[in-house]
């Protein structure tokens with residue numbers, strides 16, 4: 001491998017690291033710009049300290065991203081139910097609950113913690129748990145239901161995204177130009193002309209683009225902490241210059257507590273939203289949980305407001321020959337006589353009609 005190739009490989013690796021985020025296991029990332037958005041979930045096979053990796057869009061045009069999070073703490077009669085990952089929820093008794101914040105992590109009891117999108121969110125969740133601990137179950141449920149509806153509102157999300165898109169518009173455009181210049185123009189020039197004066201000129205142009213990006217960043221990113229140091233990194237390192245807009249998107253939202261992934265209906269389109277709606281309905285309805293009824297109640301109110309009937313969200317699989325019932329959670333099919341799906345922790349089977 002030549003020096004030029006090694007350098008290019010190093011830049012690609014640094015760029016990918018810059019595009020990677022470690023997120024709470026159940027978070028969703030909205031990625032896109034303008035009217036085109038998609039939702040992506042972190043890669044669950046890798047988990048480190050309660051977080052899973054997620055790679056943002058890496059090829060131009062550069063995009064914005066926004067993190068959403070479903071309900072992670074739900075009050076039950078005996079304690080708080082923790083829905084921090086895709087596994088069976090854990091119950092922490094009210095008596096043993098000692099919530100404590102450690103960065104973005106909220107520790108509920110020894111060996112049981114849940115990760116949030118920001119430290120502020122972790123603190124807010126801690127406050128809520130302290131309040132719930134002193135309340136009656138009816139009060140806790142009412143509080144949860146109002147919080148749930150608040151998290152499903154569309155406008156905080158769309159307003160936030162509009163504002164972000166305006167702030168990052170030119171950072172994204174220039175970031176795309178820097179990407180093309182670094183990974184395409186300079187590579188072609190190097191292959192074509194080799195080490196020479198031309199490549200030095202191309203590098204000088206790149207430096208000029210990075211400095212312009214840094215100046216643009218200083219103007220747009222007033223809310224970003226250590227803005228001047230970050231601008232310096234943008235001026236000197238191409239991977240930081242390409243992804244400068246992300247530093248604004250990474251800021252924790254100030255206007256919304258947290259937004260549920262379902263709130264993104266108008267952004268992701270009806271088809272993707274319905275798929276998501278089925279996913280959340282299935283989890284609420286069928287995952288073994290002490291709070292299933294409360295979760296379903298919250299979702300039913302929301303789906304009714306969205307004009308979608310519950311039966312539209314329940315998928316009936318195509319009946320295979322010899323089967324009489326199916327599991328509404330995993331869609332596995334069973335012969336007559338079976339009543340429960342043991343794979344899903346005892347979900348009651350439904351007969352085919």
Ligand SMILES: [Zn+2]
Nearest residue numbers: 327330341344
């Ligand atoms: Zn099942």
